[in-house]
Amino acid sequence: MNHEYDAVIVGAGGAGLYAALEASKKANTAVLSKLYPVRSHTGAAQGGISAALGNVEEDKPEWHAFDTIKGGDYLVDQKAAMTLAEEAVQAVYDLENRGLPFSRTEEGLIDQRRFGGHTRNFGEGPVRRACYAADRTGHMILQTLYQQCIKNEVAFFDEFQVLDLLVEGNRCAGLVAVELATGEIHVFRAKAVLFATGGFGRMYKITSNAYANTGDGPALAARRGIPLQDMEFFQFHPTGIKGMGILISEAVRGEGGILRNRDGERFMERYAPTLLDLAPRDMVSRAILTEIREGKGIRGDRKIDDYVHLDATGLGKVVLESKLPDISGFVRTYLGIDPTVEPIPVLPTAHYAMGGIPTDIQGRVIVDDKGTVCEGLYAAGECACVSVHGANRLGTNSLLDLVVFGRRAGMHICEFVDGIDLPAIDDSAADSARSWIARLLEGKEGPHGGQIREEMQTIMMADVGIYRNAEGMERAVSRLRELRERYASVRVQDTGRSFNTDLLEIIELGNLLDLSLITAESALAREESRGAHSREDFPERDDEHWLKHTLAYLEKDRVRIGNKPVDTSLWEPKPRVY
């Protein structure tokens, strides 16, 4: 079936929905989502959305921008970070005006709390900048935006999986998708396409990410010759539930929770004397791993799955139940622990992709190091790289990123589609996707994806995780190439057309394999440590040679690495200490 729209948005999380609200004001817009919109992973975000409202204590967007830039270890494009911080204030008010049920101060204003890396006056001490709704801020944002889409009658194509991006020269013309309920292939011809497909933590074995987070947008863009930026920077959130990866929000530490090793020591005192447990996430994750390697994990056996304690016992029942109810629930349900009396066993978990599809601050996709725009192609949210997060993202900046840049992309789409024609699409546009699906569904015997996925996730966790070195990454690259070859002969076990979730998983696996290879190659190429990218063989930050973005071009089974400059026009890069 064929469709024509001014704008097609892929992904119905925070960025996709906000873009849809804006775009649908003037453009005939459709939102495609592989899940029902309310299942999107934005709903799992817990801690908050930051904005310098100054409701609880003095704050300024300038301080927020600086914290974001320093938090990103100076790989952040600084004027973009300033845009993020400045637009944050109105973005939060807009969400509230649309009904978001923020937690409140006694005076009835939006309440704010402390969060990692957010400081007053350029690093003096922590500042209460994170606006929150208990520990369900993401859920509230997702629900509020979906409610607004219902109010504005936005058109949704639920449970459609995108298969191919149609790009002719430097012009995007639409996309090809499969309707999961029927197996039917649909071609969407559009003046503008926005990818808001979220993250890809499922490259890793232990992750906070949903099963659906498989980087579909970036994988399709990469296969069409569009470079992916800064893929080596993948954030490991310090506090995932041991063994499961389920996120325990930084908000626990924001409310006073403390990380302790087997001696009961608040070990962050040694790693970040000023911000302590509220240091940026990459620093805390490395600290935890270092403690474990030195035999100070709770078991003390130095094994990779040893863990530390997150001690929330000092917070008291009232705070835990009113401000952190969901987290208290997770800990009770999955660990059988009462957080008011027992510490929570935690371990870093693969959490957030700082890298992704490169864009400018209007959300337009940039395809090289010279600022060349791919006409009609946009990206926003976690799958995009503006870059506002640089080498490491601060907590509460992602929900903000979705709202600010989702909105900007939607607004630009309105302008862009006005008065231009629908691009031409060849009759054969869907052929490549059709024949690929047909091949996968062929009754032929072939390996199933399950084994390949296990291996990929294990390799990535071991060799492209928190601490990296050349030997490990080279091994990962070579194993991933092998896995991609084996993938080529994968076949489904379910050959049906209706709700073929087996087929969906194989499509997703292909996307993850491509992104894993790109991540490993990008990591191998960067010979320094910066933000979340830590190399044992190159432990120092090297601004002289490496203060630049990585661009990775997927070329069959190789990845070609390029670079592009970072905007450091506002603050001079300095060592990142807290």
Next chain:
Amino acid sequence: MKINLKIQRFDPQTDQEPHFQTYEVEVEPTDRLLDAMMHIKRFEDGSLSFRKSCAHGVCGSDAMRINGKDRLACKTLVRDVVAGEGDTVVIEPLRYFPVQKDLIVDQEEFFTRYRAVKPFLINDEPVEKGERTQTPEQRKAFDDPTNCILCAACFSACPIPEEDPAFLGPAAIVNAYRFLADSRDRGFEERLPVLDVPDGVWPCQNHFKCTEACPRSIKITKRINETKRMITTYRKKRGESVKDGKL
């Protein structure tokens, strides 16, 4: 330990009727039921179909009937549903919705009823600057309904739709209440035509099955009763009777 999962299967292309298939799987007591199902899907039978995403109880994708109780597969631990080695867990799709494949049901009607209550803030008063204020007490008044993840466990658990399939349903009503009780909302009258009708809020008979099933601990029955009270008070003030279809 080894346990059995007895799962309802249905492939519209090949089956006339749903039927059960039993799988044996090796599990730990602390595994999520979803983990066991994923293991089967990935290593034994790729055709087993079910929805899932977040795997920790916040997205609502994997609501299903487990040993006759409507719950989320990712929030149900093996030890919650088996006593020991060799036990069987029966897994069926949610009730009342057409089965599309295995445990995947057509939720269109569920979302249609949700949309019918206008589940968005209704307030055209201009905001001068910043946020509309709301005290912590006012915020608390509608707190638990804001947690709804639209998983439909409550709808499946409710006995009313068996007799009265047009009943608006607990989720739609509780999402309406979320706005009725929000001090910033002005949409009470606008939502009345959907709530104050014979198939609106009135069919609820306080069975409490919804409240028991809700994985987000929402006091659904309580909120439905509060909604009924708000409507009754409103009608009384105007000398009208509620439109519950009774004399």
